[in-house]
Amino acid sequence: MPLTLTLTEGVLPKGQESIAFARLSDAMIKWHGLTGNSAITPNIVGSINVLPKEHTFSGSKEAPVVFIEWKVPAFAFNSREIQLGYIEEATDIIHSMSGEKQPRERIWVNVVHAVDGAWGIGGVALTNAQLTG
Numbered sequence: 836m837p838l839t840l841t842l843t844e845g846v847l848p849k850g851q852e853s854i855a856f857a858r859l860s861d862a863m864i865k866w867h868g869l870t871g872n873s874a875i876t877p878n879i880v881g882s883i884n885v886l887p888k889e890h891t892f893s894g895s896k897e898a899p900v901v902f903i904e905w906k907v908p909a910f911a912f913n914s915r916e917i918q919l920g921y922i923e924e925a926t927d928i929i930h931s932m933s934g935e936k937q938p939r940e941r942i943w944v945n946v947v948h949a950v951d952g953a954w955g956i957g958g959v960a961l962t963n964a965q966l967t968g
Contacts (some may be wrong), residue, residue: 836880836907838863842941843891843899845938847929852883858928859903866921878956893941893952901929901937908954910963912946 847855860879861870862938864892876924891900903925905912912918922944929942 836879836905836911837874838861838879838908839884839902839904840881841879841884841886841900841902841904842929843901844885844887846899846901847932848934851932852885854858855928855932856881856883859925861944862928863921865903865918880898898941899937903929904947905945906947906949908963908966909948910949910967911948915938939963 838856838860840852840859842852855952860881864872864875874962888899889897892898893900909943911923925944926939926942930939932935952960954961954963954966
């Protein structure tokens with residue numbers, strides 16, 4: 836389940852991006868009740884993109900931004916409680932780690948769901964039932 840963390844250079848203290856990534860991942864696992872799950876944990880993967888200030892925008896103007904994007908199977912983030920809880924916690928993580936300098940209004944979280952059967956691990960296309968069973 837890839838997490839893509841994209842942020843403007845300087846939003847977090849240099850070197851803290853990987854800590855933020857880990858905290859965001861741990862929060863996702865927690866909100867899904869999967870803490871300690873040996874099948875899911877190694878499949879939380881992703882990347883961090885730190886962009887120069889002149890390459891990030893809000894309202895079509897240069898601005899410091901943070902984008903937290905998950906690509907997950909359809910069964911993830913499937914309850915309103917998980918959606919509300921994770922998004923609030925993820926926003927709090929970044930806001931706090933920025934020294935409360937990054938405005939909450941410039942922290943976006945979104946989730947993209949894969950089509951059932953189009954989740955591939957190790958060259959195998961897995962269905963939701965295979966992933967959860």
